[in-house]
Amino acid sequence: MHEEEQAARSEQPPPQPSPAERGRGHNEQTPVTVLLGCIADDLTGATDLANMLAREGMHTVQTIGIPARELVLPPADAVVIALKSRTIAPEDAVRQSLVALDWLKRNGARQILFKYCSTFDSTDAGNIGPVADALLKALHARFTIACPAFPENGRSLFQGNLFVGNVALADSGMRHHPLTPMTDSNLVRVLGRQTKAKVGLVPYNIVREGPAAIRKAFEQLQHDGMTFAIVDAIENQHLRDIGAAASDLALITGGSGIAIGLPANFRKENRLAPAGPPEKLERIEGLSAVLSGSCSQATLGQIAAWKARRPAFALDPLALAQGRDLVADATAWAQIHMSREPVLIYASAPPEEVAKVQAALGREKAGALIEETLARIAQRLVAAGLRKLVIAGGETSGAIVQRLGVSVLKIGPQIDPGVPWTVSLGTPRLALALKSGNFGGPDFFIKALEMLA
Numbered sequence: 282m283h284e285e286e287q288a289a290r291s292e293q294p295p296p297q298p299s300p301a302e303r304g305r306g307h308n309e310q311t312p313v314t315v316l317l318g319c320i321a322d323d324l325t326g327a328t329d330l331a332n333m334l335a336r337e338g339m340h341t342v343q344t345i346g347i348p349a350r351e352l353v354l355p356p357a358d359a360v361v362i363a364l365k366s367r368t369i370a371p372e373d374a375v376r377q378s379l380v381a382l383d384w385l386k387r388n389g390a391r392q393i394l395f396k397y398c399s400t401f402d403s404t405d406a407g408n409i410g411p412v413a414d415a416l417l418k419a420l421h422a423r424f425t426i427a428c429p430a431f432p433e434n435g436r437s438l439f440q441g442n443l444f445v446g447n448v449a450l451a452d453s454g455m456r457h458h459p460l461t462p463m464t465d466s467n468l469v470r471v472l473g474r475q476t477k478a479k480v481g482l483v484p485y486n487i488v489r490e491g492p493a494a495i496r497k498a499f500e501q502l503q504h505d506g507m508t509f510a511i512v513d514a515i516e517n518q519h520l521r522d523i524g525a526a527a528s529d530l531a532l533i534t535g536g537s538g539i540a541i542g543l544p545a546n547f548r549k550e551n552r553l554a555p556a557g558p559p560e561k562l563e564r565i566e567g568l569s570a571v572l573s574g575s576c577s578q579a580t581l582g583q584i585a586a587w588k589a590r591r592p593a594f595a596l597d598p599l600a601l602a603q604g605r606d607l608v609a610d611a612t613a614w615a616q617i618h619m620s621r622e623p624v625l626i627y628a629s630a631p632p633e634e635v636a637k638v639q640a641a642l643g644r645e646k647a648g649a650l651i652e653e654t655l656a657r658i659a660q661r662l663v664a665a666g667l668r669k670l671v672i673a674g675g676e677t678s679g680a681i682v683q684r685l686g687v688s689v690l691k692i693g694p695q696i697d698p699g700v701p702w703t704v705s706l707g708t709p710r711l712a713l714a715l716k717s718g719n720f721g722g723p724d725f726f727i728k729a730l731e732m733l734a
């Protein structure tokens with residue numbers, strides 16, 4: 282371990298305060314004292330991570346982008362900064378991630394977690410490798426792990442190969458992802474193409490032996506000149522053991538699953554209180570709706586389940602492009618139904634329809650037009666009393682949340698693995714469930730809103 286890193290880690294723990302005692306603001310005069318500082322490369326991924334940390338008993342706050350100087354955050358053990366850096370130019374992703382790191386360090390973070398997708402969404406140009414390289418350098422650290430496993434959602438790693446359910450990543454739907462097609466399941470190779478540093482593997486037969494064996498493997502890999510270790514994991518217990526073995530690492534990288542084992546390290550150091558009951562979110566009163574721009578298989582199934590029981594309005598992207606005012610149409614329609622029951626407004630469509638729209642409008646233009654439309658609809662519906670909102674899709678969530686001016690989320694109960702209810706701070710208070718495209722059971726939308734009834 283580098284000297285500076287060692288010095289920071291060998292400090293004696295302070296008397297163990299609650300987050301309320303620790304943090305009262307976030308500016309330079311009164312810093313929040315964060316234990317775990319997290320940088321997520323997209324919005325729904327950040328919420329997934331925040332959910333995991335909250336479930337494991339850390340008071341967790343999520344910010345949308347890098348917190349503004351004047352923003353006062355509630356006390357928190359963990360702060361997750363949600364960036365939108367997964368598919369932007371690598372140099373922009375690096376720059377934004379370093380600003381996020383700087384904020385987290387200034388606010389006391391003792392360990393940094395870089396969260397990316399459980400399907401390792403990236404290209405040979407990045408952004409996982411370049412961002413991880415830059416964070417390591419900024420932290421004066423020489424070694425980290427990469428582990429996107431998330432067993433509860435079917436993501437497991439064996440011999441460095443990532444599986445989605447019972448198929449290898451490259452044989453899964455991720456092969457056809459429009460921005461980050463994943464055509465190689467072997468993460469040692471995938472990450473190896475994104476960094477000049479050496480990438481090694483801690484295989485399953487070592488992981489299953491527990492924290493001491495895993496830690497020894499980390500030491501051996503460092504001795505052999507490796508900077509990254511892809512670490513196999515199939516079950517939550519493996520992630521807990523990897524977390525324990527990674528307690529001394531300044532930087533950890535992975536999916537939300539890798540967070541499972543980290544709170545225990547802070548508890549062991551007497552810095553974190555034992556896990557209590559899940560934090561109760563304030564009750565939000567008002568109208569409910571679901572907005573969806575996700576075209577994933579899971580979301581399409583959830584839309585079908587909703588339509589069997591509840592009112593739904595489909596946005597036609599080609600009509601939109603021809604200038605039809607679907608914001609007005611959808612808003613007027615929703616206002617008739619919403620006072621009686623929750624509504625769904627969606628642009629989501631199966632691959633063949635998406636392909637037609639993309640052929641006519643161009644992929645980026647189609648996406649941006651739909652995101653902008655859903656965001657404007659959300660804005661009008663909030664003005665009309667909408668307060669409980671389920672959003673499907675990472676890009677879609679980003680566009681809507683940005684338009685609504687949301688900058689901080691408090692994390693509440695889990696709806697399905699990877700998706701919690703959250704409450705926005707600021708006015709008006711909104712209950713938001715931001716669902717990653719691939720997450721949630723078939724009745725997710727209905728289940729989510731019933732939880733708030």
Ligand SMILES: Nc1ncnc2c1ncn2[C@@H]1O[C@H](COP(=O)(O)OP(=O)(O)OP(=O)(O)O)[C@@H](O)[C@H]1O
Pocket residue numbers: 325574575576577580598628629630634635636638639647648649650651652673674675676677678716717718719
């Ligand atoms: N009918 C459609 N035709 C073309 N593009 C569409 C259509 N409906 C939605 N889109 C666009 O597809 C993109 C879907 O991305 P989004 O990130 O919201 O969902 P996702 O990829 O399923 O979610 P996640 O990133 O959480 O896995 C958005 O840019 C959206 O505007």
Ligand SMILES: O=C(O)[C@@H](O)C(=O)CO
Pocket residue numbers: 323325326327329330397398399400536537675699717718
């Ligand atoms: O890790 C995942 O699969 C999700 O949190 C995500 O990042 C989807 O965009």
